[in-house]
Amino acid sequence: MEHAASLGRALARAGVGLVYGGGNIGLMGAVARAALEAGGHVTGIIPQFLVDREVMLADVQELLVTADMHERKRLMFERSDAFVALPGGVGTLEELVEQMTWAQLGRHDKPILIADFDGFWSPLLTLLEHMTTEGFIRPGFTVPYVVADKVEDILPLLNEAASVLVETEPSPDEAALQQL
Known part of the structure; x- marks a missing residue:
């Protein structure tokens, strides 16, 4: 988890935005929270069926809720x-x-x-x-x-x-x- 938080802070310090799956848990949740806390820009992309299951991180600057995993992965690819x-x-x-x-x-x-x-x-x-x-x-x-x-x-x-x-x-x- 510390590696993930360090990455989030490093992204924010470098002015590199984060595009990720939109969850608030796990390593990517730690990256996103640390990036936000350090003043970074975070885009979360999550399919509707995972909104509750993944404990969506609602504090991001941009949150996209997709119809399914295919749309989520396509948007993550396009924005990364x-x-x-x-x-x-x-x-x-x-x-x-x-x-x-x-x-x-x-x-x-x-x-x-x-x-x-x-x-x-x-x-x-x-x-x-x-x-x-x-x-x-x-x-x-x-x-x-x-x-x-x-x-x-x-x-x-x-x-x-x-x-x-x-x-x-x-x-x-x-x-x-x-x-x-």
Whole structure:
């Protein structure tokens, strides 16, 4: 929770807005509350059916209640310039992998950062390496992401990733995409 709160404060200090799932609980709730307390801008996007279940954080500057999860994820994608995956559960994993897949297929070039606090994501990182070694992630179809193990590295790594992605990462050609 302290890592999450530190991230929220760092975002606010840097003038970086937070777009997140709109809840008041868990790590993302801690990020949002800390960002707000530090004077940051927070946009929460939550589907109606989760308003009560997630204990919605109503204090955000912008709150969007969507019809369903698909609309929520679409709006979160459209309003975000980068993605940070804190330790989390199946929903976090699903959202992370979706953004990685879209980036792999050339649908976006927004930075993706895995916050591997205390080695939480190490099994996933090992799996991604294994997929590459076994040829399931082929050359030209790399899964672009960066890893931070400390909160203070997150914003510098995202900034660096944004400039590197724009400069060096060519999109796979259409014939190669059809092979997927």
